[in-house]
Amino acid sequence: MSAPKTLFEKIWDAHVVKRTAGYPDALFIDRHFIHEVTSPQAFDGLRQRGIGLFNTQRTTATADHNVPTKDQHLPIKEALSRHQVETLRKNCKEFGVDLYDLGHPYQGIVHIIGPELGLTLPGMTIVCGDSHTSTHGAFGNIAFGIGTSEVEQVMATQCILQYKPKTMKIEINGKLGNGVVSKDIILYIISKISASGATGFFVEYAGDAIRSLTMEARMTICNMSIEMGARGGLIAPDETTFNYIKGRKFAPAGVVFDNKVEEWKKLRSDDGAVYDRVLTFDAADIAPMITYGTNPGMGIKVTDRIPTVEELKEISEQTSFKKSLEYMGLQPGTSLLGKPVDYVFIGSCTNARIEDLRLVASIVKGKKKAGNVEVWIIPGSKQVEAQAKQEGLDKIFEQAGFELRSPGCSACLGMNEDKVPAGKYCISTSNRNFEGRQGPKSRTFLASPLSAAAAAITGKVTDVRELV
Amino acid sequence: MKEKFTTLKSTGVPLPVENIDTDQIIPARFLKATTREGFGDNLFRDWRYDANNQPIVDFVLNNQKYAGKILIAGKNFGCGSSREHAAWAIYDFGFRVVVSSFFADIFKNNALNNGLLPIVVSDQFLKQLLETVAQKPNTQIEVDLEKQTITTGEATEKFEINAYKKTCLMNGYDDIDYLLSLKDETKKFDLAHA
Ligand code: SF4
Numbered sequence: 057m058s059a060p061k062t063l064f065e066k067i068w069d070a071h072v073v074k075r076t077a078g079y080p081d082a083l084f085i086d087r088h089f090i091h092e093v094t095s096p097q098a099f100d101g102l103r104q105r106g107i108g109l110f111n112t113q114r115t116t117a118t119a120d121h122n123v124p125t126k127d128q129h130l131p132i133k134e135a136l137s138r139h140q141v142e143t144l145r146k147n148c149k150e151f152g153v154d155l156y157d158l159g160h161p162y163q164g165i166v167h168i169i170g171p172e173l174g175l176t177l178p179g180m181t182i183v184c185g186d187s188h189t190s191t192h193g194a195f196g197n198i199a200f201g202i203g204t205s206e207v208e209q210v211m212a213t214q215c216i217l218q219y220k221p222k223t224m225k226i227e228i229n230g231k232l233g234n235g236v237v238s239k240d241i242i243l244y245i246i247s248k249i250s251a252s253g254a255t256g257f258f259v260e261y262a263g264d265a266i267r268s269l270t271m272e273a274r275m276t277i278c279n280m281s282i283e284m285g286a287r288g289g290l291i292a293p294d295e296t297t298f299n300y301i302k303g304r305k306f307a308p309a310g311v312v313f314d315n316k317v318e319e320w321k322k323l324r325s326d327d328g329a330v331y332d333r334v335l336t337f338d339a340a341d342i343a344p345m346i347t348y349g350t351n352p353g354m355g356i357k358v359t360d361r362i363p364t365v366e367e368l369k370e371i372s373e374q375t376s377f378k379k380s381l382e383y384m385g386l387q388p389g390t391s392l393l394g395k396p397v398d399y400v401f402i403g404s405c406t407n408a409r410i411e412d413l414r415l416v417a418s419i420v421k422g423k424k425k426a427g428n429v430e431v432w433i434i435p436g437s438k439q440v441e442a443q444a445k446q447e448g449l450d451k452i453f454e455q456a457g458f459e460l461r462s463p464g465c466s467a468c469l470g471m472n473e474d475k476v477p478a479g480k481y482c483i484s485t486s487n488r489n490f491e492g493r494q495g496p497k498s499r500t501f502l503a504s505p506l507s508a509a510a511a512a513i514t515g516k517v518t519d520v521r522e523l524v
Numbered sequence: 525m526k527e528k529f530t531t532l533k534s535t536g537v538p539l540p541v542e543n544i545d546t547d548q549i550i551p552a553r554f555l556k557a558t559t560r561e562g563f564g565d566n567l568f569r570d571w572r573y574d575a576n577n578q579p580i581v582d583f584v585l586n587n588q589k590y591a592g593k594i595l596i597a598g599k600n601f602g603c604g605s606s607r608e609h610a611a612w613a614i615y616d617f618g619f620r621v622v623v624s625s626f627f628a629d630i631f632k633n634n635a636l637n638n639g640l641l642p643i644v645v646s647d648q649f650l651k652q653l654l655e656t657v658a659q660k661p662n663t664q665i666e667v668d669l670e671k672q673t674i675t676t677g678e679a680t681e682k683f684e685i686n687a688y689k690k691t692c693l694m695n696g697y698d699d700i701d702y703l704l705s706l707k708d709e710t711k712k713f714d715l716a717h718a
Contacts, residue, residue, distance in 0.1 A: 071717075073709050078687045082706055084713040094607065096558035105700070111714055122556065136556035143558045187606040187630060203608035203634035205698070213703035214710055219686070221629075251543060252600040255629060285603065287629055351543050351603070376542040376598070469552040469605075478575065490547040490604060492570050 060326035094185030098208035164437020174304025193290035227263035230339035238273035239504035243345035251353035255285030399482035403434030404468035407485035419509035426515025535592030545604030564616030602631025
């Protein structure tokens, strides 16, 4: 009998092409996603070396980070952005990579289209030049973000050099309360362990509260693993996973699918497998969460107060804490409830799947947005957009005074024109509240789609449990 | 071939802020270039310039007193986005070493892949280095990659670096050369994982 292994170790070990003492492991990569922002310099590198992709079939491209969310059928107005997207087109054509370009029915945010198209499967190794690649881990695979030099490595060699990270298990047991969703779970965990609490680790999420979640909800959790410093997060696949994959465009079908499912069922941590760290939380303790500061670890239950300087765990945090609250225009020790917001952003690879849009619709149906807020809903993909329209969600949004735009990363990172103006508050379903993330001097409150929808209706930070 | 790194003697620039994320190092709106050059102009853009593009005098990079090839920053440096542009911007600006008590993983890899040496020191050493340099901007700091030491005046600390990455930095090698040599083994995996 070999020693019991964690799921992470099983997948990792199955992909080691070469292990040499003193060297990082050369890891085989099954699936590589690319987009316009972090790929051009990698393609240039290939050109300089005079080589092509190792296997074009394993790479899929889309345009998402730097695309307009209005009038996507027109040429992109801003010259640099247009050039970036045109460069992607040119590169994909020259190197023979499949591209889901603007206007294509499969275009969308890279981490949303992978699962949606059945390109993301259990047991794989997946990389992309974007830190939220961890999203794909919801299917029980090893998925992590990489830099552009590594993008070039994977294109050229289908391998990446990596040190095996440590493993952490985070177990959430029990039942979630009313108005509490998966975004709250992950914001809660990060607030407990801090924005660097899992650096150097790969996290496996487990426990019955995780098991009861849909694939969409699991993706939200794995997505934000990086916000506590982890390289990635994963969840062992189960029936929920297999049902989601079945029938997707590029997923295996028929007998092949059935055989695959039998293989995938083995993808679980062995009894007695040892993790470097184990944390356990009780779902009943989780409430609707909101961040008040400028890193995702600075979060509280919406009904709690912002901590005071004295309440901080580490003295070394004081300077950053003060700087952060000053940036946010907030006072230590105060509550956020009732704080007026100016913008509501519903989007990003964290929360722009169909289920997220349904959550929003469930709150706003038959209601109107408050006069002081502007609401942007940016679906995660063309397929999400089409589905929302088919279900009539677009009508609900329109009646509420929301704008349903076209897919892209949008105000998650503010690379295109969707920027929150300086000093304005935005309650956002995205994943980062860094200074200036949503536009220079913009102020971000991270929250769930339910909480964002509630704020859209009331015009201020609201405990969504009062509306459900 | 990348620039080789062996030893460095330079003054340093202190930036005693924790959790500096890559959005601060290079904001997303400056990621539109399709080459690696020129990102240094926008390094720490929103800390360096105000809304009217005027330099913010308090910010350390605008302070004539401080210069050098070593950036010294608070813990958890480089967290957030995986953008390699952050490492390019720091390098392009002229830094060759970043010292902190803790680095985010992806940033560390990106830095090492671009000839920028991230040095992890103890909290104690970092605190002292930040104070010394803030008070005496002309303090010389010596980095010896072979010996894995960082020294200022009396204080020396040994730092860890992976043996493979050390070899790459000292010789200017990159990972692709090594991985390309594994082509035949990789082909087998490519077929087996179809
Ligand atoms: S939505 Fe935001 S976090 Fe997700 S891929 Fe786009 S920029 Fe990255």
